[in-house]
Amino acid sequence: MKSQTSAVESEDKFERIGGSSIGGGTFWGLGALLTKTKRFDELLQLASKGQHSSVDMLVKDIYGGSYGYLGLTGDLIASSFGKSATADKEFSKEDMAKSLLHMISNDIGQLACLYAKLHNLSRVYFGGFFIRGHPVTMHTITYSINFFTKGEVQALFLRHEGYLGAIGAFLKGAEEDNPNQYSWGENYAGSSGLMSVSPDMNPMQRARSGTFDMLEMDRLERQLVNLPLLQDPSSYIPDTVDLIEDAQAREYWLYCFEEALDGVVKRAVASQPDIPEAAERAEKFRQKYRHKLQTLRHQPFAYGSLTVRSLLDTREHCLNEFNFPDPYSKIKERENDIALKYYQKAVKSLEELSWEDRQFALVRGVLAGNVFDWGAKAVSEVLESNPEFGFEEAKRRLEERPWLIDSFDQWLERLKGPPHRCALFFVDNSGVDIILGVMPFVRELLSRGTEVVLASNSGPALNDVTNSELQILTERIAAMDPVIESALREDSLTLIQSGSSSPCLDLSRLDKVLAMVVRERQTDLVIIEGMGRAIHTNYYAMLSCESLKMAVIKNSWLADRLGGKLFSVVFKFLPSCVFGHH
The missing domain is CATH 1.20.1700.10 (AF1104-like)
Known part of the structure; x- marks a missing residue:
């Protein structure tokens, strides 16, 4: 056990990583003798098919059932390989391999428990080639730990346990290569x-x-790096x-x-x-x-x-x-070209509305734009069968107010107050979404005197807009919109890659340049748009500034689970003073 045991220390906890290389060696050595198997994987394969109870003597084999006086269940192993000492018969390779696996795993579990009690630990991390993702081994060790500690100690398994030494050696060497330049x-x-x-x-x-x-x-x-505006980075979990x-x-x-x-x-x-x-x-x-x-x-x-x-x-x-880096590239180009033709008309119709009506129309525009998501089956089928499916039709599909989650009145009230210093907007899809939904919304923020940072994917995923695509799109919009043109020129509208190439969003892994700009501009509003970024991830994310999460639910099962229906709306505005459960 000690051969691969290392300690990890922090301010207030001391945890031990329990290796199992000796267990692996013993299992392999004895297993090869017992089964004549030539390969380690074959031995594990045999064990997965075996019945240890054919070889092991159980409590019920001795007492006819459980032994309640000592709290022992009937299926508990009383003696590993016990039946082989008393029964004059041949045992299958599978059963012997399974019995051996149980014996070694229980031994590792007991040793780990003794270490844990010695150091007053509540968690033990296991690693080593013996375990390496093998379900039966992990199950047996977990059972052993639970049994010996009555559930007080938890067994945890490292995901790439076979690589700890190699990764450690690599990181040691990487220190000379300035590892802070990359992740x-x-x-x-x-x-x-x-x-x-x-x-x-x-x-x-x-x-x-x-x-x-x-x-x-x-x-x-x-x-x-972390988004500087995460309220508590150590407890942040992206996934809902x-x-x-x-x-x-x-x-x-x-x-x-x-x-x-x-x-x-x-x-x-x-x-x-x-x-x-x-x-x-x-x-x-x-x-x-x-x-x-x-x-x-x-x-x-x-x-x-x-x-x-x-x-x-x-x-x-x-x-x-398999060399398909951007399967939606042609679709994105086509949808961008179509949406750009309607941009000026969309802006003109918004300018004709009263201030209050315009705020609602802008939000509704972002939501309708977010319907155009090729990652959602319900939408991709509509877009596939009806290429002419348009912005106005998407608006008609949206749920009427009150929405499933509806903070629009609070958002409207906030807009009557002083403008935000800087808004960080995590955008979603190409085409109608970014051009007819997000850009008019951004335009309104800029007109209020708020600086805007648009964060988009570094690399392609589905039909999400990438930073390089957004640079081109924004230049094309600026050529026909003086508000956007002037914001770009004066640097009050900034486009920065997020560091992600995913339809979802992990706020603990963002491009360092983006984090730096967020700090420098004293960002006081974070807007997260889309089902992947605002529902599958970050639905419960807590920030130290105001946040706005906007998404249309384009999946019937998910809508049902959240208590809504297809095309239900999530519009969640949270003031910075609220730190409770979102």
């Missing part, structure tokens, strides 16, 4: 402690039993629902992503019409992503955390792996 992001396409997809689907994969080719990290060129804990939500979303797969494949092929092998690559993408979804159905913890965000990001990473 790292996990690449879900090839990242797992489990075995990856078969080699015929990915010819680059080495055909061997180990999983050392599984951990993939992308070096990001810029450093990612944990799909490991919520079985009903997990089943729905896995089904939803599998159902949408054909459409994504079709879109990927259509984005590269002149490349003959695009269809073949798209098929490989389909197989790989479907395999990941099926794995997660049976083992939700397989890739660590499981959320709608991680499912979306995994899909983007898999598309990138």
